[in-house]
Amino acid sequence: EAGVVQSPRYKIIEKKQPVAFWCNPISGHNTLYWYLQNLGQGPELLIRYENEEAVDDSQLPKDRFSAERLKGVDSTLKIQPAELGDSAVYLCASSLRTGGHVETQYFGPGTRLLVL
Amino acid sequence: QQQVKQSPQSLIVQKGGISIINCAYENTAFDYFPWYQQFPGKGPALLIAIRPDVSEKKEGRFTISFNKSAKQFSLHIMDSQPGDSATYFCAARSPPGAGSYQLTFGKGTKLSVIP
Numbered sequence: 001e002a003g004v005v006q007s008p009r010y011k012i013i014e015k016k017q018p019v020a021f022w023c024n025p026i027s028g029h030n031t032l033y034w035y036l037q038n039l040g041q042g043p044e045l046l047i048r049y050e051n052e053e054a055v056d057d058s059q060l061p062k063d064r065f066s067a068e069r070l071k072g073v074d075s076t077l078k079i080q081p082a083e084l085g086d087s088a089v090y091l092c093a094s095s096l097r098t099g100g101h102v103e104t105q106y107f108g109p110g111t112r113l114l115v116l
Numbered sequence: 117q118q119q120v121k122q123s124p125q126s127l128i129v130q131k132g133g134i135s136i137i138n139c140a141y142e143n144t145a146f147d148y149f150p151w152y153q154q155f156p157g158k159g160p161a162l163l164i165a166i167r168p169d170v171s172e173k174k175e176g177r178f179t180i181s182f183n184k185s186a187k188q189f190s191l192h193i194m195d196s197q198p199g200d201s202a203t204y205f206c207a208a209r210s211p212p213g214a215g216s217y218q219l220t221f222g223k224g225t226k227l228s229v230i231p
Contacts, residue, residue, distance in 0.1 A: 004159070042122075042205045042221025043160065056218065091159055097217075105219065107152075107159030 002026070004108035006092050012114045018080035021111045025073070025094030032069055033105060034060075034077050035091040043091055043107075049075065050097065079113075087115045119143055120208050122222025129229050135193040137225045139206035142187065146208035150219070151180065151191050154203045163204070164191070196229045203227070 005024040013019050025032050031050050035043035046065070048056040051072035060067065064083070069075040079086055089110040095103040121140045129135045139149075148167055152160035166173045166180040166189065173180045179192040193200055206222045 040224065042120075042207070042224050043219075044221070045218055048218070093159070104150075104162050104165075107161065109157065109159050 004092055004094050004106055006090075006108040006111050008111055009109065010112050010114075012116065013082055014116050015084055016081040018078065019082050019113060020076055020078045021090050021092075021113075023075045023077070023092030023108060025075070025092070026096075026106055029094035029096050029106075030072070031095045031097045031103070032075050033093040033095075034067060034075070035093065035107075037089040037091055037110065039088070046077070082113075082115045084115050087113055089113070119220045120206060120222045122206050122225060124225060125223070126226045127228070129193075129196045129227065131196065131198060131229055131231050133196050133229075135191075135196045135200065135227055135229070137191045137204055137206070137227070138188065139190065139208075139222050140186075140188045141208050143208070143210070143220075144187065145211055146220075147211045148209035149180070149182065149189050150207050150209070151178075152205045152207060152221075154205065154224075160205055193227075196227075198229045198231060201227055201229050 007022050033048050034046040037043045047060045047067050049069045052069050067077045089112050091110045093105040093107045095105045119142050150165035151163045153163045154160040164175050164178045177194045182189040203224045203226045205224045207219045210218045
């Protein structure tokens, strides 16, 4: 079974440029997460989708970050314009939520962004 | 405000030894406590998890000890192997409601197991 797929794996851009990351979750998973992981830190949630609905985006910097999950499958995270401080690893995770059962979040390999 | 504090930041253990990583939390509403293992260039992968109504859970060489009254939990890796060398993250999950199901991660512990 394929895991969570993310692309690109690495991205180098100049500040003020736009950048987009793509995520394909595990087939059948209804919940998708985007996390930010700074060097030497744990992942921090940016946004959570249940199907195509963003149910928790309270930690997404909405002035420059946007995300979408059309048709409740793939998702794209965009930054426009990028700033030096955005250099980090962007992780996508997915899970299958069924009622109150505790579900496991499966993480992709991440996209490592470097803003120059 | 960091809700999950993890220590130590780094740990060096000899092969065959016991690795111990500790976490403390503040929010008593957390209802699920997983540990994730992350290798360089990879995403975190679930290693083992525990609910607060259980004091200990063991899976192979990995054991979680949970102390609800002290709001602390720890990961023990028995017979540590070089292949266990990775960064380990503890996490805590928010229950349904505000911040529903959100995982709050510790800052991670880089474990190095030397032959």
